[in-house]
Amino acid sequence: MMIIMRTSASQAQIDAVIDTLQTIGLKAHLSVGEERTVIGAIGDGRPVNTATFAYLPGVDRVVPITRHYKLASREFIPDNSSFDLDGIQVGGNGIVIIAGPCSVESRSQLMEVAWAVREAGAMLLRGGAYKPRTSPYSFQGLGEAGLELLAEARQATGLPVVTEVISQDLVPLVAQYSDVLQIGARNMQNYSLLHTVGESQHPVLLKRGHSSTIEELLMAAEYILSHGNRRVMLCERGIRTFETTTRNTTDINAIPVLKSLTHLPVIIDPSHSTGNWQYVESIARAGIAAGADGLIVEVHAHPEEALSDGAQSLKPERFASMVQQVKAIAQAVGRSTAVSVHQETASNG
Amino acid sequence: MMIIMRTSASQAQIDAVIDTLQTIGLKAHLSVGEERTVIGAIGDGRPVNTATFAYLPGVDRVVPITRHYKLASREFIPDNSSFDLDGIQVGGNGIVIIAGPCSVESRSQLMEVAWAVREAGAMLLRGGAYKPRTSPYSFQGLGEAGLELLAEARQATGLPVVTEVISQDLVPLVAQYSDVLQIGARNMQNYSLLHTVGESQHPVLLKRGHSSTIEELLMAAEYILSHGNRRVMLCERGIRTFETTTRNTTDINAIPVLKSLTHLPVIIDPSHSTGNWQYVESIARAGIAAGADGLIVEVHAHPEEALSDGAQSLKPERFASMVQQVKAIAQAVGRSTAVSVHQETASNG
């Protein structure tokens, strides 16, 4: 923490800041400039309540020095983290492609899409059983019945499953059915949920909140990591800005920024980050070109009948085309596009 | 829903939209302009999945007509809603002043502040026992011990208590100790929590999410109201913008906008909406001048020692001065500034 004094700060005010620092066990280190004094607080690296000092007379601003996340940082773990999901490596040289419907709506709907995305090259199946919806009157998901259908699709197609968990008491149930626990954008700062998911030791897909900074995303990951659960992938899914042509604004900068700040795998969700199926392919390509480790994409066989997010869902044939385009980009950036374990299995199926 | 076709849309594309509308039970109503055709969908007022139509060829845009909240709307209930909290009327002609520390830290800290804010004119006591913190390494609140201290302060000072509940399984416990359940900004779209709080039938203080639109706030209120719990007050606590001089940007427009769109009481939280004690008085005055029904303010006897939010907490003497200023504004806008029940009691105490 650096405490920047006003140009008009008196010596007594400077002394008061130093005293306060010493009271809480920190050493003060003064830089006296022509115009201002800056007081550095030297401690043992533990976070300090910087706000305390903003209150003191003569203080202009307080600048924190220590980053608030540690386990998630690349300074702490320099090499890329990766983990295995049933033979699929997340965070390795290959690109992970996750696809499926926004919501699980019925057995036939799910099975049709699951087979289609597997054929097209998806490696994991996504599908929502519990849906956080802005309106209490909208479809809220099939709940446990949806989980059962996902498990059935998993068994049939061999694709590991990613599904969202929306409250801490559902964690054990969802973990029983799903290979990956997804924490949705709206719950990125639901700390009760982060704690429970951290304790579960289950793989996690953590989505960035639509108005969360990159630092806040890393702090949310830190909640999970601090329970010893290291299998966490991060997901950029668009942020809220003044632009309204698209549902969200894909923060493509977040891809290289995250790759530089953290060792965790980073994927992109072009369906939510655009909200419009017409732009999904472009942004999928851009995400991989920018360095993302994978994609999560909404696919629906009949988007016009979807109970949620129809406008941003690709039809299976468009998804298949997208996979080909993404593979070309992956190759151009030196990422592996090897046929996945599940596609090999498929040829025997 | 109005479906605006592209200027280049063909008759076949227009017909396809009309067919789709009829399939889901809506009547189509065409406006044929010089350049474009607009198709109105006429139904029974139930929300429609507008996204479905965005997908169809030839469609330029889909404009929803029906608002997504109903119980919260002033069109549904034209008169102001108000409710009683132990003799304090929320949403009436008088201004409600809620004050206290960000976190409950200890018995002595809480008692000192509780008595001070009561003397200064506060009508309810706020204080956090469960704290949602960005960092897993920050103080997370005293939990149930904090609730017990709040109950003790309530008994001593006679001030009803407002405290935050951060997950659905804590609702029964918090409701046992607190007069009002606060839903924090980070949980405004935690629908599991909204459901449970709605079912509790306990009075609610619902804070706007830092990046939630006014419409989303009203939708969150709708979740609570739809369970028959009508004692809900809304709180503007600042939104996230590009401006970084202040922690948040007080959306002062939200005060008259909310008062026009909803019958629910609306209060303002100038502590969070500025993040800086130096601006709290100005924004408290502005909030009441704009038409707010009350205030929630952080007060700490020793802000420099506060375990959270010290920078935005007023000392008791500043708070007392703020109350006087706010009363002058209240009077100027024709609001009652009658001495509250608890202050009368205080003079006998």
Place this chain on the structure above:
Amino acid sequence: MMIIMRTSASQAQIDAVIDTLQTIGLKAHLSVGEERTVIGAIGDGRPVNTATFAYLPGVDRVVPITRHYKLASREFIPDNSSFDLDGIQVGGNGIVIIAGPCSVESRSQLMEVAWAVREAGAMLLRGGAYKPRTSPYSFQGLGEAGLELLAEARQATGLPVVTEVISQDLVPLVAQYSDVLQIGARNMQNYSLLHTVGESQHPVLLKRGHSSTIEELLMAAEYILSHGNRRVMLCERGIRTFETTTRNTTDINAIPVLKSLTHLPVIIDPSHSTGNWQYVESIARAGIAAGADGLIVEVHAHPEEALSDGAQSLKPERFASMVQQVKAIAQAVGRSTAVSVHQETASNG
């Protein structure tokens, strides 16, 4: 400038930063913490190109210390600046009320409004002759003919005139007719215009850009002040955020923040900051309650026929009511509400 090194920075990297600092004539001052080294750059207060250092290996972040504006700062001039406009004091104890139509449309339109706002208590007349419009096909103002009408209205009513100047070559012409040169939000960073207006020595009303930070506004003022033109008032007119219920979001925090950072007068424009006449009164009251030195408000006798901004224009009778409400608030915050010079003149006219 403080240069914060990465925790992994080597001694050689630290030395390289120090060398670079010395090359450009700055002294380095080290704070060696447990985890990181912070290097303070001590100079003579002139702005340094901080970006240079962000490029060096081992550097985590660079934090500027010196503020970039000086003449505009309250640290430089502690007392409020004020100036006189034909007997009206701007920046003094009294509240300045500026009103009139968005655009000058015709002699009859302007005269009707000018007399009406004078009767209601306005002290200056606003009206646009040159209109910056988003569409090339929209009404662009009457140009010089509009300026002539403003001069005529000034002579008739005695109200000094505020009008916008949209390019540097128009400054001499507009200055000939107008008492105050308004720089609109879109031109806040049009530096050619700022220079010319600064050199003109004419009083200036500088509007904040809709996406400009408070610091950028002060830097824009610095451009004008640096030419020796000290008669500058600042105007908060709403910023662009994710909220779309209102045209802009009034940054009410900016009022006390600006009053603390600068000595310049600060006014509020509730017409643009809301974009909706229904909210203008509330926000006018809030602005004065927050500490603004005045208001600029759009008034039109027939808003439904206005060639621009009809939706946010008050009718004269609403404006008159607003003035009364604002006076009550001004009194509550200890501001003078004395009848203006021009109203006294009016009774003789």
Place this chain on the structure above:
Amino acid sequence: MMIIMRTSASQAQIDAVIDTLQTIGLKAHLSVGEERTVIGAIGDGRPVNTATFAYLPGVDRVVPITRHYKLASREFIPDNSSFDLDGIQVGGNGIVIIAGPCSVESRSQLMEVAWAVREAGAMLLRGGAYKPRTSPYSFQGLGEAGLELLAEARQATGLPVVTEVISQDLVPLVAQYSDVLQIGARNMQNYSLLHTVGESQHPVLLKRGHSSTIEELLMAAEYILSHGNRRVMLCERGIRTFETTTRNTTDINAIPVLKSLTHLPVIIDPSHSTGNWQYVESIARAGIAAGADGLIVEVHAHPEEALSDGAQSLKPERFASMVQQVKAIAQAVGRSTAVSVHQETASNG
């Protein structure tokens, strides 16, 4: 324009809206729903002052139907526009690469970079002679001397030149030296400048304002196009959001959105859109992958000595590597990566 009435609107209020429509020569077309009436205004496609109707009693909202730009729209001109710059096709199948320093600082600085970027594969040379700077105390560019150096570099290397023009009176001078007139982000809504540049008939590179919507960018282009100047390329250079890790947020969605809404060429500026040289390559790749027609990148031989934007400038060797990466991506998306005319010339030079 669709006028959506409140559910509580009376028949008289509906009639009043219809009357007002007819007064201004529009036909009214009613859709009477279960809850609300929607009134469509049918005219001849000219923009209508929608605000007029927002003012009328009983009106809930007004929704514009007609887009405000026409000449810029793909509905008006379905095929991609392209134009030639000295043998370089902008907007064709090939990718256009523009590179050079932020500011022209000296002959030696400019020549060194110009030759280096040409060697690496740049097709046009950028460099600022007039610099719009936030602070009046920052380097403001060499002015005409800078233009002369650019002309010299052009003659030596054969690279056509792109440089910014910051005010309308400089247009003739800048057009004399530069092949392309750049309109910077801060001037995107400087309509005087847009008019003059439109009239100049000189090729234009129009940058999106940092807080301008995509629609506003297209409206700004419309200003230029409406003067018959059709050689306009648009540039996404990052928008201002709440995220502060990067200087701006690259709106990568804008690439496919613009390509779908307009026929004009679209390029990306990864230097400004990230503000950090470390992320420039990733975002350059992403931009081309998303469908951009080219890139504009800042390159400096000694970024640590740059008078502006050093932190976001690539060194020539990084730029050369970036060009190779971008070519690989271009190939992957089916764009030509043919050696440019100037590189062929170079081998003879």
